[in-house]
Amino acid sequence: MLIINSFEEYRSHLGKELGVSQWHRIDQGQITHFADATLDHQWIHVDPERAQNEGPFETTIAHGYLTLSLIPYLWKQIAEVRNIKMEINYGIEHFKFGQAVTSGSEVQLKAKLLSIADLRGITKVNIEAILMIKGSEKPAYKGEVVFLYHFA
Template identity: 80%
Template sequence: MLVINNFEEYESYLGKELGISQWHTIDQEQINKFADATLDHQWIHTDTERAKNEGPFKATIAHGYLTLSLIPYLWKQIADVRNIKMEINYGIERFKFGQAVLVDNEVQLKAKLMCISNLRGITKVTIQATLVIKDQPKPAYVGDVVFLYHFI
């Protein structure tokens, strides 16, 4: 795991890959809980029999926003940003979904530092996030996440 203690250390990674998370399996229970939390019970996500018989993937698929919601969890496996008073998920930009994540697929996050700036003591970073699906040639998505850090 990458340890970052201050702005200067963070800045030294500009343009570089920061790391890759562990594999995470998205199972039907997680999909169903996400459907309950977001009130999105579309059958392609929650009806295993219908998805198997009528769906284009022959299985249920994870919600696109479920896969996005994994970013903070998987990011914490890549980088330990220390000496901060506050960390804020500031935004997401230019995301493209490339391939559906089927139930029981394993995914991992690859992160690359694209931009970093000091905004009067607040560090703004843009991380290119790529969600890889195990044994698949195309990623689930590629896009930028923006974090704000207030270092001590």
């Protein structure tokens, strides 16, 4: 795991891969809980029998937004940013979904520091986020997440 203690340490990683998370299995239980939380109960997500018989993937698939919502969890496995008063998930940019994540698949986040700026004492970073699916060359998605840090 990468440890970052200051703006200067963060900046030293500009343009570099920061690391990869552990693999995380997305099972039907997690998909169903996400459907309940977001009120998105499309059959392709929550009806395994129908998905097997009528769906293009022969099983259910995770919601795209479920896979996006894993970024903070997976990011914490890649980097620990210390000496901060506050961290804010500021935005997501240029995201494209490459392929569906089927129920039972394992995913892993790859992160690279694309840019860093000091905004009057607040550190803004753009991190390239690529969600890989175990056994597949094509990622589930690729885009940028933007974090703000207020170092102590």
